[in-house]
Amino acid sequence: MLFNSTVFLQFFAAFLLLYFLCRNSLTGRNxxxxxxxxxxxxxxxxxxxxLLIFSGCFDFCLGRWLGSTVDDxxxxxxxxxxxxxxxxxxGFFKYYDFFVGSMNALLARMxxxxxxxxxxxILPVGISFYTFQSLSYVIDVYRRQVPPTPNLLQYLAYVSxxxxxxxxxxxxxxxxxxxxxxTLNIRPEMLAEGLWLIIWGLCKKVVIADNLAPLVEMxxxxxxxxxxxxxxxxxxxxxxxxxxxxxxxxxARGLAKMLxxxxxxxxxxxxxxxxxREFWRRWHISxxxxxxxxxxISLGGNREGSRRTAVNVLIxxxxxxxxxxxxxxxxxxxxxxxxxxxxxxxxxxxxxxxxPAWLSLPATFLFVLYGWLLFRAGSFARIHALTASLxxxxxxxxxxxxxVSLVLIVTxxxxxxxxxxxxxxxxxxxxxxxxxxHALQGLLCLGLLLFWEVKxxxxxxxQF
Amino acid sequence: MKSHAYHIRPAEVARLLGGLLxxxxxxxxxxxxxxxxxxxxxxxxxxxxxxxxxxxxAQASQSPADADVLFIGDSSCLMDVAGVKLEQxxxxxxxxxxxxxxxxxxxxxxxxxxxxxxxxxPGRLRTVVVLVHPEMLRGMDAPAYYRxxxxxxxxxxxxxxxxxVHGQLCGVxxxxxxxxxxxxxxxxxxxxxxxxxxxFNLDLYQFMNRERGSAVDPHQYAAGPGQGNAEYHLxxxxxxxxxxxxxxxxxxxxxxxxxxxxxESFAPPDHASRxxxxxxxxxxxxxxxGVLASLPMSMPDRFFASTTHLNAAGRLAxxxxxxxxxxxxxxxxxxxxxxxxxxxxK
Numbered sequence: 130m131l132f133n134s135t136v137f138l139q140f141f142a143a144f145l146l147l148y149f150l151c152r153n154s155l156t157g158r159n160x161x162x163x164x165x166x167x168x169x170x171x172x173x174x175x176x177x178x179x180l181l182i183f184s185g186c187f188d189f190c191l192g193r194w195l196g197s198t199v200d201d202x203x204x205x206x207x208x209x210x211x212x213x214x215x216x217x218x219x220g221f222f223k224y225y226d227f228f229v230g231s232m233n234a235l236l237a238r239m240x241x242x243x244x245x246x247x248x249x250x251i252l253p254v255g256i257s258f259y260t261f262q263s264l265s266y267v268i269d270v271y272r273r274q275v276p277p278t279p280n281l282l283q284y285l286a287y288v289s290x291x292x293x294x295x296x297x298x299x300x301x302x303x304x305x306x307x308x309x310x311x312t313l314n315i316r317p318e319m320l321a322e323g324l325w326l327i328i329w330g331l332c333k334k335v336v337i338a339d340n341l342a343p344l345v346e347m348x349x350x351x352x353x354x355x356x357x358x359x360x361x362x363x364x365x366x367x368x369x370x371x372x373x374x375x376x377x378x379x380x381a382r383g384l385a386k387m388l389x390x391x392x393x394x395x396x397x398x399x400x401x402x403x404x405x406r407e408f409w410r411r412w413h414i415s416x417x418x419x420x421x422x423x424x425x426i427s428l429g430g431n432r433e434g435s436r437r438t439a440v441n442v443l444i445x446x447x448x449x450x451x452x453x454x455x456x457x458x459x460x461x462x463x464x465x466x467x468x469x470x471x472x473x474x475x476x477x478x479x480x481x482x483x484x485p486a487w488l489s490l491p492a493t494f495l496f497v498l499y500g501w502l503l504f505r506a507g508s509f510a511r512i513h514a515l516t517a518s519l520x521x522x523x524x525x526x527x528x529x530x531x532x533v534s535l536v537l538i539v540t541x542x543x544x545x546x547x548x549x550x551x552x553x554x555x556x557x558x559x560x561x562x563x564x565x566x567h568a569l570q571g572l573l574c575l576g577l578l579l580f581w582e583v584k585x586x587x588x589x590x591x592q593f
Numbered sequence: 594m595k596s597h598a599y600h601i602r603p604a605e606v607a608r609l610l611g612g613l614l615x616x617x618x619x620x621x622x623x624x625x626x627x628x629x630x631x632x633x634x635x636x637x638x639x640x641x642x643x644x645x646x647x648x649x650x651a652q653a654s655q656s657p658a659d660a661d662v663l664f665i666g667d668s669s670c671l672m673d674v675a676g677v678k679l680e681q682x683x684x685x686x687x688x689x690x691x692x693x694x695x696x697x698x699x700x701x702x703x704x705x706x707x708x709x710x711x712x713x714x715p716g717r718l719r720t721v722v723v724l725v726h727p728e729m730l731r732g733m734d735a736p737a738y739y740r741x742x743x744x745x746x747x748x749x750x751x752x753x754x755x756x757x758v759h760g761q762l763c764g765v766x767x768x769x770x771x772x773x774x775x776x777x778x779x780x781x782x783x784x785x786x787x788x789x790x791x792x793f794n795l796d797l798y799q800f801m802n803r804e805r806g807s808a809v810d811p812h813q814y815a816a817g818p819g820q821g822n823a824e825y826h827l828x829x830x831x832x833x834x835x836x837x838x839x840x841x842x843x844x845x846x847x848x849x850x851x852x853x854x855x856x857e858s859f860a861p862p863d864h865a866s867r868x869x870x871x872x873x874x875x876x877x878x879x880x881x882x883g884v885l886a887s888l889p890m891s892m893p894d895r896f897f898a899s900t901t902h903l904n905a906a907g908r909l910a911x912x913x914x915x916x917x918x919x920x921x922x923x924x925x926x927x928x929x930x931x932x933x934x935x936x937x938x939k
Binding site: 135148149151152153154155157158312313314315316317320321324343344346347350351388389525526527530531533534537563566567568569570571572574575578579581 | 614616
């Protein structure tokens with residue numbers, strides 16, 4: 130079920146009604162959340178519900194076992210068991226065919242004719258998100274940062290909470306679990322905030338990202354394309370993926386707010402970052418903090434000298450790239466950002482004074498932009514062709530129309546983000562005078578109605 | 594234990610949701626009043642490939658033009674006839690305008706376009722070539738949406754959306770008016786291969802202007818099973834519509850009819866003879882003054898974009914053949930009527 134579909138609006142309206150009715154029972158509410166989340170997930174493919182349930186039950190049991198064990202070796206074995214089980218699940222469904230394809234290519238180069246068979250596995254939607262969420266809970270229990278929850282229903286509600294189930298933000302146990310264990314207070318400002326996040330999030334997806342999609346396809350699916358258009362195409366993709374993913378996160382947070390929950394922020398105006406480290410503190414925050422806390426720090430972080438730190442950064446970013454998809458271009462994208470982070474660290478140590486924002490902001494954005502080209506290109510051959518074409522400055526007759534179209538679509542996003550940035554408040558439109566707030570929300574609703582597709586386009590991050 | 598508590602009054606919820614309404618209501622009022630008073634620009638719903646082409650052809654049919662040879666028909670006519678190439682092959686002695694449509698609007702729609710052209714360009718029209726794919730003569734109904742699209746465009750009315758809840762909401766809030774009168778004038782990217790060849794709706798429109806109303810199907814034909822049934826026939830139900838088409842034209846105009854080719858691998862062995870029979874009968878119904886009987890009824894697969902459209906190379910080759918076949922018809926028209934002079938307009 131997609132947020133940007135009429136069936137979801139109907140589902141959520143029915144859910145809100147039932148949610149209101151079970152306001153006097155904590156167990157009833159959590160049961161409703163679990164049941165609703167499974168309906169939401171099963172709507173796409175009910176057979177993969179088993180995976181979600183298995184992952185939740187398995188880690189719940191391990192968490193309880195960890196809580197009742199004091200022996201460090203046994204605790205370590207339990208956490209390793211969780212890591213292996215979750216990553217095996219992820220590895221099989223997400224990376225098996227990629228591994229087989231890469232092995233076959235390698236063997237073919239070595240003239241070894243032992244082809245391995247790909248299984249054509251369908252990737253269960255959201256598997257990367259819920260396995261990471263569940264895994265983080267077990268690691269936190271192991272590190273004694275979170276007490277093990279004794280209630281299976283609460284844990285299943287935590288793992289399968291439908292607003293953030295299929296594309297995050299990845300929630301930590303210490304943030305969401307306590308909310309599932311207590312009475313929630315739903316106040317007018319939460320509803321106002323939730324409504325704004327839902328409207329603006331859907332607009333970012335339906336009005337901005339979905340209208341940018343054909344512009345992006347024009348460039349990235351076109352074998353013969355020249356430099357100026359590739360630049361504009363990368364720009365279009367930068368805003369498409371941002372509108373798509375941050376839009377999803379906003380809707381997720383807005384839906385949760387309507388139910389009285391608070392989900393952690395996932396984006397904080399990333400394209401205003403003035404260096405790459407800041408970019409990663411603002412982009413897909415829930416994943417970057419997950420990678421920092423559970424991978425980078427586990428590898429030793431920056432505690433073991435500059436060389437080891439550099440290796441740790443690179444490993445973290447390469448695996449972060451691989452997390453996005455089973456393809457070499459994602460690994461290359463991770464490597465590009467890893468190298469960028471190393472250069473940033475070196476530069477900031479060598480030249481401690483910060484660069485002026487008018488220089489560092491566009492430089493960071495350009496770096497990120499080329500990263501998006503690697504991310505979207507799809508294959509090494511395509512990356513090579515696009516990069517080589519960057520020096521070709523011929524322009525198709527429709528270049529001006531492309532630029533005008535891009536500006537028209539992106540302007541609302543840029544204007545609102547500048548407003549948020551200047552007021553240092555992501556909810557700045559809610560702090561505006563009432564007439565402006567209502568006018569803005571009303572017009573955004575009109576935009577949604579205008580571009581609301583009968584056949585909704587899926588969110589990009591569903592494929593990860 | 595209590596699960597959650599609502600610290601909110603119904604009036605606050607009503608205020609929150611009611612606050613969403615004033616802006617859309619004002620917007621709807623501006624759109625409706627603007628449309629009714631004629632302040633807004635006229636409808637121009639060039640929103641995708643088929644509607645851009647239909648807007649272009651409808652607009653061309655009611656604009657002053659220099660064409661004395663008019664092509665009308667379905668998407669085969671639109672894609673198979675290369676206007677500029679044809680003029681060159683006719684030694685620049687004639688001006689051509691192709692009014693073929695991508696979406697089939699039926700012979701009723703074509704009659705409306707022809708009479709509009711005749712009214713907008715009195716005395717100009719010498720020859721009308723009706724060129725269709727044999728598939729169209731099976732008597733299939735033209736989609737109601739596109740017939741209505743054409744009549745609404747001529748009437749300067751905004752398009753009515755299908756009767757879905759979404760369509761009705763768009764209508765109430767004036768979004769249809771906004772879409773028809775503003776959005777269609779903005780550069781909108783075309784899908785996939787169309788985007789690679791043309792770019793945007795505005796580029797397709799300009800291309801058709803340059804190409805005297807013709808377009809190019811950017812696809813490449815791949816032969817294979819499941820592409821339709823090539824055993825064509827002429828539906829008796831078309832007889833009245835064909836007569837109406839003839840009646841829509843000034844008596845001075847010569848009408849010539851022809852059938853578009855299909856890929857060789859798609860054509861059954863008796864395709865040519867079958868098409869000749871269909872063509873002869875159809876010409877009689879239309880009351881045609883000439884028949885393009887020697888045009889090929891099939892061509893090599895490499896010249897096709899689909900079973901119904903020639904590709905960029907195919908349309909050039911076909912237009913050469915068409916010019917040769919058309920030349921005697923145009924000479925006959927010239928003998929029947931003196932060459933057009935500007936004074937004829939008076």
